[in-house]
Amino acid sequence: MKATRLLVTASVLAVGALSLSACVNNSTSSETSSAAAPASSAAASAAASTAASAAPSGDAAAVTAASLVPADIASTGKLVIGIDATYPPNEYKDADGNPIGWEVDLMNAVAEKLGLSTEYVQAKFDNILPGITGGKYQLGLSSFFDTKEREQQVDMVNYYTAGIQWASAAGKDVDPNNACGLTLAVQNGTTEALDDAPAKSKACTDAGKEEISILGYDTQDEATAAVTLGRADALSADSPVTQYAVAQSKGKLQIAGDVYDIFLYGMPVPQGSAMGTALQAALIELQADGTYSEILSKWGVEGGAITDITINGAQS
Secondary structure (H helix, E strand, C coil): CCCCCCCCCCCCECCCCCCCCCCCCCEEEECCCCCCCCCCCCCHHHHHHHHHHHCCCCCCCCECHHHHCCHHHHCCCEEEEEECCCECCCEEECCCCCEECHHHHHHHHHHHHHCCEEEEEECCHHHHHHHHHCCCCCEEECCCECCHHHHCCEEEEEEEEEEEEEEEECCCCCCCCCCCCCEEEEECCCHHHHHHHHHHHHHHHHCCCCCCEEEEECCHHHHHHHHHCCCCCEEEEEHHHHHHHHHCCCCCEEEEEEEEEEEEEEEEEECCCHHHHHHHHHHHHHHHCCHHHHHHHHHCCHHHCCCCCCECCCCC
16 A cells, blocks of 8 residues: 655744643553454545644644544543553563553644643553454554555654664674574564564575574564573564664673664554644644654663654655
């Protein structure tokens, strides 16, 4: 599917003077079931047009992110967000089981711009997109790479870039481009598990070499532990996640190779939903007032910051 790029420009958005009474409530509940099959496609641009036409007109009617929130969501006062909080430093749990991480901080700031609170619902990563298309969640937050395949199911609001990077046990040199015969740990449902690792393994067998043995785990924590415990030779994850795992491993892990295959991160929402335009507008407001940069810098992940907040910007 051709990527649809929807950009709310500064000439449309007036930033500042936004009175917000709602505070962010990081309430968390547990997932109990997966949802139904994907809904049929609708154009994100139609939602943008509908939201824009609903906004007041005139000199005092600057369009704000909060004014773009669909009425059914605004009436509840909260966003229901599917999250797999096992992917530090992006999203993980504190000692009390509450979601934290730079993406959680960013989402909380977005919600504040929208005048909404947040309700995070813990889910397995590969159950989040079906949960969105089935109406269980209003959006997802779990370091989703924006791909054209995913855009066939949902709209993706882009806010960051990251690539793929491997790590291995300390003292064990592993080359991601020459890993035939090795065992690789990945999180189920990720691009690393579904696309990248199988492609690398196929390249090995096509060359008459031994395949890469791919071990899939429900959480990134489990995939990382597989390497530190000697069950796998290496792990593959998003670059900020891999780098954080190495930094937190107390010398048990080391980076294996450079970052490759850069993707946009996207917040998935139902196709054609005006919620995508509202999220986009809120992120642009956060860029304009400096909050976006402050959050990324606080967590040391500012290298993936982007300038243009787009919708459905996947290149592949």
